[in-house]
Every structure is written in C-alpha cells, then in structure tokens.
Amino acid sequence: MDPSLSADARVQDLLSRMSLEEKVRQMDLYRGEHFKTGSAFSPGKTAKAIDSLGVGAIHDIYPPTAGMIDSLQKFVIAHNRWRIPAMIMCEMLHGYSGKGATTFPMNIGLGATWDRELMKKVGRAIGSEARAHGVDYGFGPVLGLGREPRWGRIAETFGEDTYLDGEIGTAMIQGMEGDSLSSDRSIVAGPKHFAAYSEPQAGANCSPVLLGKRTVLQDFLPVFKKVIDNGNALGVMCAYSELDGIPCAANKWLLTDVLRNEWNFKGLVISDLGAVRYLQSSHDVAKSPEDAIYQAVSAGLDMQFYDYPNELWQNTIIKLVKEGRIPEKRIDQAAGDVLRLKFKLGLFENPYTNPKLIAERFHCNEFQNLALRAGHESICLLKNSHNLLPLSKKIKTIAVIGPNANKVRLGGYSPHEATGITILDGIKQVVGKQTRVLYDEGVPLIIKGQIIPSSALLTPDKKHHGLKGEYFKGQEFTGTPLLTRIDPQLDFEWPWSPGPGVPDDHFCIRWTGFLKPAKSFNGWLGLSSDDGIRMWIDGQKVVDNWNKGATNIVRYPMQFTAGKEYKIRIEMWEGGYQARTHLSWNIKKVNFAPAIALAKKADVAVVVLGESNDLVGENRDAATLDLQGKQRDLIQAIEQTGTPVVCVLLNGRPLSINWIDKHIPAIVEGWFPGEAGGRAVADVLFGDYNPAGRLPVTFPKAVGQLPIYYNQKPSAIHRYITESDQPLYPFGYGLSYTTFAYSNLKVYPDTIQPDGKVTVSVDVKNTGKRDGQDVVQLYLRDVYSSVTTPRKNLKGFSRVSIKAGDTKTVTFELTSDELSLWNRQMKNVVEPGDFVVMVGSNSANLTLKKKFTVIGQ
Numbered sequence: 001m002d003p004s005l006s007a008d009a010r011v012q013d014l015l016s017r018m019s020l021e022e023k024v025r026q027m028d029l030y031r032g033e034h035f036k037t038g039s040a041f042s043p044g045k046t047a048k049a050i051d052s053l054g055v056g057a058i059h060d061i062y063p064p065t066a067g068m069i070d071s072l073q074k075f076v077i078a079h080n081r082w083r084i085p086a087m088i089m090c091e092m093l094h095g096y097s098g099k100g101a102t103t104f105p106m107n108i109g110l111g112a113t114w115d116r117e118l119m120k121k122v123g124r125a126i127g128s129e130a131r132a133h134g135v136d137y138g139f140g141p142v143l144g145l146g147r148e149p150r151w152g153r154i155a156e157t158f159g160e161d162t163y164l165d166g167e168i169g170t171a172m173i174q175g176m177e178g179d180s181l182s183s184d185r186s187i188v189a190g191p192k193h194f195a196a197y198s199e200p201q202a203g204a205n206c207s208p209v210l211l212g213k214r215t216v217l218q219d220f221l222p223v224f225k226k227v228i229d230n231g232n233a234l235g236v237m238c239a240y241s242e243l244d245g246i247p248c249a250a251n252k253w254l255l256t257d258v259l260r261n262e263w264n265f266k267g268l269v270i271s272d273l274g275a276v277r278y279l280q281s282s283h284d285v286a287k288s289p290e291d292a293i294y295q296a297v298s299a300g301l302d303m304q305f306y307d308y309p310n311e312l313w314q315n316t317i318i319k320l321v322k323e324g325r326i327p328e329k330r331i332d333q334a335a336g337d338v339l340r341l342k343f344k345l346g347l348f349e350n351p352y353t354n355p356k357l358i359a360e361r362f363h364c365n366e367f368q369n370l371a372l373r374a375g376h377e378s379i380c381l382l383k384n385s386h387n388l389l390p391l392s393k394k395i396k397t398i399a400v401i402g403p404n405a406n407k408v409r410l411g412g413y414s415p416h417e418a419t420g421i422t423i424l425d426g427i428k429q430v431v432g433k434q435t436r437v438l439y440d441e442g443v444p445l446i447i448k449g450q451i452i453p454s455s456a457l458l459t460p461d462k463k464h465h466g467l468k469g470e471y472f473k474g475q476e477f478t479g480t481p482l483l484t485r486i487d488p489q490l491d492f493e494w495p496w497s498p499g500p501g502v503p504d505d506h507f508c509i510r511w512t513g514f515l516k517p518a519k520s521f522n523g524w525l526g527l528s529s530d531d532g533i534r535m536w537i538d539g540q541k542v543v544d545n546w547n548k549g550a551t552n553i554v555r556y557p558m559q560f561t562a563g564k565e566y567k568i569r570i571e572m573w574e575g576g577y578q579a580r581t582h583l584s585w586n587i588k589k590v591n592f593a594p595a596i597a598l599a600k601k602a603d604v605a606v607v608v609l610g611e612s613n614d615l616v617g618e619n620r621d622a623a624t625l626d627l628q629g630k631q632r633d634l635i636q637a638i639e640q641t642g643t644p645v646v647c648v649l650l651n652g653r654p655l656s657i658n659w660i661d662k663h664i665p666a667i668v669e670g671w672f673p674g675e676a677g678g679r680a681v682a683d684v685l686f687g688d689y690n691p692a693g694r695l696p697v698t699f700p701k702a703v704g705q706l707p708i709y710y711n712q713k714p715s716a717i718h719r720y721i722t723e724s725d726q727p728l729y730p731f732g733y734g735l736s737y738t739t740f741a742y743s744n745l746k747v748y749p750d751t752i753q754p755d756g757k758v759t760v761s762v763d764v765k766n767t768g769k770r771d772g773q774d775v776v777q778l779y780l781r782d783v784y785s786s787v788t789t790p791r792k793n794l795k796g797f798s799r800v801s802i803k804a805g806d807t808k809t810v811t812f813e814l815t816s817d818e819l820s821l822w823n824r825q826m827k828n829v830v831e832p833g834d835f836v837v838m839v840g841s842n843s844a845n846l847t848l849k850k851k852f853t854v855i856g857q
Helices: 006-018 020-025 045-051 066-078 105-113 116-132 152-156 162-177 212-227 252-262 273-281 291-301 310-322 328-344 357-361 365-379 423-430 593-601 632-637 658-662 677-685
Strands: 029-031 057-059 087-091 139-141 188-194 233-236 270-273 379-385 397-401 437-441 469-475 482-487 493-494 507-515 520-531 532-537 539-546 551-560 567-576 580-585 604-610 645-650 666-669 741-748 759-765 774-781 793-803 807-814 833-840 848-854
Touching: 006 328, 020 310, 020 328, 029 162, 045 066, 087 328, 105 152, 105 365, 116 162, 116 357, 116 632, 116 666, 116 807, 139 152, 139 162, 152 807, 162 188, 162 212, 162 793, 188 212, 188 252, 252 291, 252 423, 270 328, 270 423, 273 291, 291 310, 291 328, 291 482, 291 520, 310 328, 365 677, 397 423, 397 593, 423 437, 423 604, 423 677, 437 551, 493 507, 520 532, 520 539, 520 567, 532 551, 539 551, 551 580, 593 632, 632 645, 741 774, 741 833, 741 848, 759 774, 759 833, 774 807, 793 807
Parallel strands: 029 057, 057 087, 087 139, 139 188, 188 233, 233 270, 397 437, 397 604, 604 645, 645 666
Antiparallel strands: 379 666, 469 482, 469 507, 493 580, 507 567, 520 551, 520 580, 532 539, 532 567, 741 759, 759 807, 774 793, 774 833, 833 848
C-alpha cells in the first residue's frame, strides 16, 4: 500500500501474501450484468458474483454516473482482504463505447487522415471520456494489416501498410495512455488482435491465417512492437484465429517467446471473446475445457474473456496448479500482470471517480469539434472531372439521393445509442436558404423486403396467428425445450437472452407452422440470422445456411398463391454475442421512379451509396467488392437523366466501383466519417474544406485481383485474361482542390554504416489557387537483398498545410528500423547494399528518386 515504491515491488509484496485462489481470481473477467440491475449498482448481485475473493476485471458495465462505479469499487474493496480494486474494461475502437460518447470516424477513415497529431488527440479524447466514467482499460485499437478487403473487419484497421498502421496506432495509444496512467484522462490501451488475424483465408472471419514466419515478423508484428516500444501499450488482446497451424491462444512462441522474452512486454494478455474455448470447439487441438485452459495459460495468456463460466475457469486453473501441471510462478506472472496495471492506474490510492468530470468533458464542445476535424481529414477525393467540385452554394436545386443519404453510418463498435449528422442534414446546414434540397432514398441498401405479419402466419394447430417457437440449449434440438411459445412474427434482435430460461449464448430455435398469404404475387421469402439458419417449405429444404454464420439475408424465390397454406419450418442457432432472426417477403417492389423524377428537377444530384454495419464489420465478410443490391442500377438511372452527378461513398472496405469511376464525374470517399460526418462531407462538397485524405488501402477493380496491396513481392504477377493488372485506385491516393509540385530531393549522407541514419528532404510547392494540405509520402526500395523484399515500402509520411503559392521543405529520417529485414538466418539486420528513396503523392506516383548505400560485409 506504499505508493512510494515501484509498481513491480508492490506487485511482488502483494503476491507473497495472496492465496492461490485470490491470485487466480485476478485472472478472470466478469460480465457487467453480474454487478448491476438496469444501470444501477446491485450489492446483492455483486456479493453473489465475487464473494470475498475480489475481482480481476469487469466488462460490459459502462457506468452512467461516477456514483454507480464508485459504489461498485467501494463494495469490491471492502469485500476482499487485500482491498484490491476492480479494473473496469470497455470497448473503445473509435470512441469510448458508453452511451452518448463522442464518435470519431471508423478506423479505416482515421487511417485515411495520415495525421499523427490528430490521432493523439483522438486517443486523448477517448481516454478522457472513459476515465471520467471510472473505466480503466480499453479494447483497441485494431493493429492488423487490412490486406484482405473481403474480410468485414478491415473497417476496424488503419489500412494495409505496416508503417502507416504503426505510426497511426502509436499516436492513438500515446493519447489514450497519456504521460501517466494515474491521470484522470488516461486508460490502458489493449491493441488487438495478436497476431496476423487480419489476413484470414478467403477473407472469412476466424478462418486460418496461412502466413510464413518471416512475413509475420517482417510485416505484422512490427506494428505491435512499435506501439509497445513507442506508445507504451500495456495491454494485448490475443486473436482467436490460428497462425500457421497453431491457434494464437495456445501459441507460446507468440505470447511468451516474442511478446515477453524478446520485447520485454510487461502488460496484460487477454483472450478475444471465445479464443480459449475455440481451442476445443473450433480448432480441435484440445480435448476438453481443462485441456484448452491448460494450453492457453501455459502459452502465456493472463485472462479469459467470457470463454468459460467464471467458476469453471478459476477452479480448473487451481486444479492444474495443485496437480503440478502449471507452476505457480506462471500464475504469479499472470496475476502480477493484472495487479501491475492496477498499481500503475493509481487504483489503490484513488479508486474513485471525480463526479464533476462527466459534466466537464463528456461529449464536450472540444471533442465534438475534434470529431468534425477527424471527419474532414478522413475524406478522400477520388475523382473530380472538369472541376465539378466544389459545388456553388448559389445552386438553385440539389437532389440528394441514395440509401446512405439520410442515414448515420458510424461503423461497428460505436458508442451505445450513438447519433450523428446525415449527409442530407449536412448539406441543408451548408447551403443557403435560396437552395432547394430534395431527397429520396432511391433504393434500400439491402433489399430486405417486409417482415411477414402475424396475420399471414399460423401455428401448427392453425388456432393462432404466428409460429410455434421451441427454444433449446446448444446447437442440437434434443431433450425438452427450455422455452415454448407463440412468436407472432420473426423480427428479433437479441443482445442477450431471447426469453426466460434461455441462455445468452449457445442456443437454438425451431419455428413451425404455416404461411398463408392474403394475395397472390411473384416474389421471394427472405431469412436473415446470426449465426446459422435453415428453412423448409412443404417438407423441402429450401435454405441451408447452417454453417455460414451471420446472414444479412438469403432469398428463396416463390410464386405465392392467395389463401394457400404453405407448411413452414425454420431453425436457427446462435454461437455467441447477440442474435437476430427476420422472416420477410417482397410483397412491395423497389421503385426508382421518384428518385429519377427528383434528379430531373435538380441542377446537380448527390448520390450517396456504400455500406452499413449489416454489410461490413465483424462476421460481415463478402465474396464480392461490388456495391450490394441495386445501388449501381440506381446511380446508372440517375446518370441517364443528364443531371450532373456526384457520388459519395460511406463504407468500411474498398469497393470495386468501376462503372462509377468511368461514368460519374466526381467521387468522394467518406468512409464511416463519425458523428459529424454529414457536415464534414458537406463542407468538402461545397468547398468549405479542401480534402486531403489519402487512401490507406488499395482499391481493386475486381475481387479476382486479390491480393493487390501495393507492396507485394517482385515476383507477384496479375496476368488475367479479362482484367487489368492495375488497381482502380492505388494506396496513398487522393486528390485536392489545389495542386502540388515536388522538387529538390536531397538524401544525405549517401553512404552510411548499418547503424547509421539518413536524412531526406524535399520541397513541396502549392501550385494552385487555394490553400490546402498535402500528404508527402516516402517509399524505400532495397535493391538487392538476401531475401525477397517489395519494390517499394512506405517508410515516411507527413501531412503538411501549404498556402497557395508557398513552398515548404519536408524532412524525414531513416534509421535501422526502416532499413532492416529478417534475413535467411531469421535475424533482424540491416544488410549492406543500395537503397532507393522515392518521394511522391501516392504509391503509384513517385516522381523523385535518389540512391544511398549501406556499406559493410
């Protein structure tokens, strides 16, 4: 309890006093629902959950007030003999996830800013809002390389490049953790997912990652090492995928040899949700929960994340220690990692929250303005033929059309109940009163049809409207149902349990009865689910997505006859974390006519397309990179009216918008631009902000080109019969309303030792008539090397503001960190030889080049 001692000394003293049971309790994460009723602290539930052993960490609690979390901490401290406080954990991917928190652009958009200073401020805002609520630890950011755009979680990455992700991630974590973790503005950052989780086979979430050790060491691990070395990240979330045949949760080389022994990491390693359980249920490398727990803890995992019931997790570890299979020093290390963070956070001295902080800083003007700035900086101008943009504010009539025009698209892991400004509202805010703004959705983003009403459904005995629902535990329909009821219609979104007596996770449901339409029509039946689903009509299986996982919608074509009774049976299962089921049909058809009519009346049409959380995000993987549904049909119809068209994209992955690129004169990539995103996009459209975002990922022309990230090896070829070998838009690409010219590249000295430094400078002139920002990019080529290396690798960037007509000199420094590789002996070295420095505006436009040489043997 002596704060003058080091955290390590205090950890060792405390561990020497604790029982094995108390240590193991620190290795466990508890659900927030065990400590509250509604949003209020519950002493009764808390006493039942943690008895007198205390608690390691609590997640999913999101305290609404300082009083609530203080009451919890007081109880926890008073009811364990060493007065150890709880560590409160939360999601914080692009904003603290508590209700009402500031929502910044989705991470792929933050990567598009190429702005370290901004990212540090974003991290500080997230840490400030979280800590004001008594939250100590945040899950994120995601540091995987976004090289697989089919993978839905590419939206959570900062982009496809090692250097860019490392720099942006480090800045964000520096902001989150601050100068001292004991500050009321700081939280522990827990970057994820360790490691290489982001390039799954076929882009399918949780699928095997088939990468060689050198690629992992050269490309994927340096991002984590940089945030640990330079950002002082003190948390790591272990991936639930496998890496080259070994699940990450049981990978001793990854969690111990590299992370702790080589990098000297002193933080906490927590599993991703289910990672330990998957050793048995998905990877088939463990024969029992005990075996899975043994493998994970032995490999270096400190804490589970809802993998098993708390009692099972703790009792199993205690049993393994008492049997001598896990040495107690491994438990001391794991519990010590948790306790060390609690000491560094200052929780032993000050476990309570200043009640004034929420009112002072939560969603304050400063952070709202920061969200707008981040939205501005994330936007990438992809095309601007004939300088259609910026639009004049004196325009008489503007048509705003599309499924994303009047929707707030924030992306996954956004703050609870987050809201924001739509593009339609943003345009109305920016244009003058003399401008008429017309709006029509045009087409739904996903054509889900209409939920089948209860009046068209009958129970098996035909006595009631609706379907008979039988709810079972697990994935097999065995034994007596846990719950049987009549569900009037299938239109369900369940964050937790679907009904009394049914568990939150791992349940299955069977619905039976009849479908009886009131009118005849030619259409389809649609099913959406999370996770698997299947359907029979009149005894014939017509939908079988049982092993598919999340399904936005699957359609079965049907000719419906009025009054006919179709026997129907639907089965679904849920594997973890939320569930949904929807049964729909398309009794009403899509109609473009109103949108076309508006476009004909307008001087310009802004068509807003893209994606939503239903199309991109966790378990939202895609087999195509084309626009979903009838979005392309819509913009084609609008273009044929002859009205000038601007296309705005709100999306989380690069899309193959080939037709739009060829036919539409102006294209704006907005990503998911945060709570102020609608205003940010409008400011760009009308010239109040000069765009300078640069693509953090390559845009393919077709999914068949994958992988097509910019820094592939020299022998990578794309010789297709019917497709180009070039991407639609290259990495680092983005336009401005002004122009820039590069000159006077200097590289000095031109000869260095392997441990030497090279300084690079270049002059950048704003040659246009508007002030603007440019992102100067430096790439490096190792001309000849002992192992294959890409012909270009990003090794420096700088976002600079330059007034019209002015010139700025931008300087970079290259050290062994940028020059090294993993050689044939698997050693990280700088090899002698020639290196070429390339500077330009994007990875495909490197106009200036100069060479330097590393001398040695």
